[in-house]
Amino acid sequence: MNVVKTIAELKAFVNEVKAQGKTIGLVPTMGFLHDGHLTLANTARQENDFVIMSIFVNPTQFGPNEDFESYPRDLERDVKLAETVSVDVIFAPTVEEMYPTDGGIRICAGRQSEILCGASRPGHFDGVLQVVSKLFHLAEPTRAYFGQKDAQQVAIIQTMVRDYNFPLEICTVPIVREVDGLAKSSRNVYLTEEERIEAPAIYEALQIAKEEFLASQDVERAVRLAIKHIENKTSGKIDYLQLLSYPDLKVVTEETTQFLLATAVYIGKTRLIDNLIFNIKG
Amino acid sequence: MNVVKTIAELKAFVNEVKAQGKTIGLVPTMGFLHDGHLTLANTARQENDFVIMSIFVNPTQFGPNEDFESYPRDLERDVKLAETVSVDVIFAPTVEEMYPTDGGIRICAGRQSEILCGASRPGHFDGVLQVVSKLFHLAEPTRAYFGQKDAQQVAIIQTMVRDYNFPLEICTVPIVREVDGLAKSSRNVYLTEEERIEAPAIYEALQIAKEEFLASQDVERAVRLAIKHIENKTSGKIDYLQLLSYPDLKVVTEETTQFLLATAVYIGKTRLIDNLIFNIKG
Structure with a gap:
């Protein structure tokens, strides 16, 4: 397994895979992996030639009073866990690598983002669409995997992929729970x-x-x-x-x-x- | 030359070209072609294995009091002109084919769109980014060609491609003028x-x-x-x-x-x- 931190390294891998006509499964995560993430990666592993997992705590989807700074991070631990499910490449960029420039263009998630989590987290889904569309363009996946736990997120991403004709398929995986029923998070x-x-x-x-x-x-x-x-x-x-x-x-x-x-x-x-x-x- | 009107036909062509590892040059136009468009197509012809020209008068970039209805259209004439510069595929969809659904997600062009043409055409560049990003995802071009006449449009599209990591190159071609200097339009x-x-x-x-x-x-x-x-x-x-x-x-x-x-x-x-x-x- 390869851990890459730059877009240039990721693109080199993607271009090589594309040249071979092979498929890529992308698993976007914010890291601190649990069984839910590993189930996503396992599913991607079964359905694609190569699996890329991104690990990036995306600042643009956190509000000013939310837990961006304190969100749990442990790349070393994540790398070990990802290895157990045979991920091919972990893409773990810095914030500067992902957002070196800002010309002010935003994806506005619209109607579907104004309710549920969107109501108490204004701008959250705009930030999600921003980072997800960047990851889609960078990893050029055949399929991208998201957990059904973030049901509103999945619905909005599916809308974006449909209405903007992204050349990929969104795959969802059921919620993974602790023995007592608590959703893994x-x-x-x-x-x-x-x-x-x-x-x-x-x-x-x-x-x-x-x-x-x-x-x-x-x-x-x-x-x-x-x-x-x-x-x-x-x-x-x-x-x-x-x-x-x-x-x-x-x-x-x-x-x-x-x-x-x-x-x-x-x-x-x-x-x-x-x-x-x-x-x-x- | 092939004239296709559906996304399914376009994708079939694109997937075949991609499977061969060949390059695609995309020339997005609103049709009623003039020498400016043909220069774009000629340049695309020289730099790519295949050339796709889209002909689509995009309603979402016209304001309510603008000339969407009266904008000149003549597909038959355009097809003949595109043939002279060896375009491989013309993609001429209907409005319904391009916008069958609307989940309300918008690309907001931001700061660069608030001046010049954007000041008197509110929402114009949001509509341009909407259709251009759709065309990029549909045609998956290696390079996309735009005329320098729409300088603000080119600058905003370049910003989107850079900040959202679209896997393609934006190429610009100088303004083509009439003998007396009037820019072709x-x-x-x-x-x-x-x-x-x-x-x-x-x-x-x-x-x-x-x-x-x-x-x-x-x-x-x-x-x-x-x-x-x-x-x-x-x-x-x-x-x-x-x-x-x-x-x-x-x-x-x-x-x-x-x-x-x-x-x-x-x-x-x-x-x-x-x-x-x-x-x-x-």
């Missing part, structure tokens, strides 16, 4: 022991809401039950808990067949997200 | 006989300003002389006439070494643009 390391014990109530709440909705088709009641469960079982503060159509992220109507039940909860200072995607048959 | 057909006789004064004015600036280094005086010449020699209304640094399009300072002298003038109802790019040695 690099941010779980922020949790205190007590907070970690409370945190699985988030997933429990989503399951309660899903069952209620499938039984009653009552969006408000389903959401209310889930909120009550989180309020009863945790000391957390709910940022949002919503049931929307998926992947267009609109209000549920009688025509909706696929659903996103998504939540973000502050457990102490840690913002955790989780979701379920399901269709009307459950 | 598809919009010249709008001019009445009288207006056509006045129009070369635009280029004369730019030359006067350039000479004055090289002699005196006095931006204001140079611009004033040019404006006076257009006001004296035409019935036109000046939209802007400015001397800026190039390619960053900022106010000229003592450090500036390359200059853009650009103007837009309404001759009757027709908006004509022209420019000179020069360095301090002329």
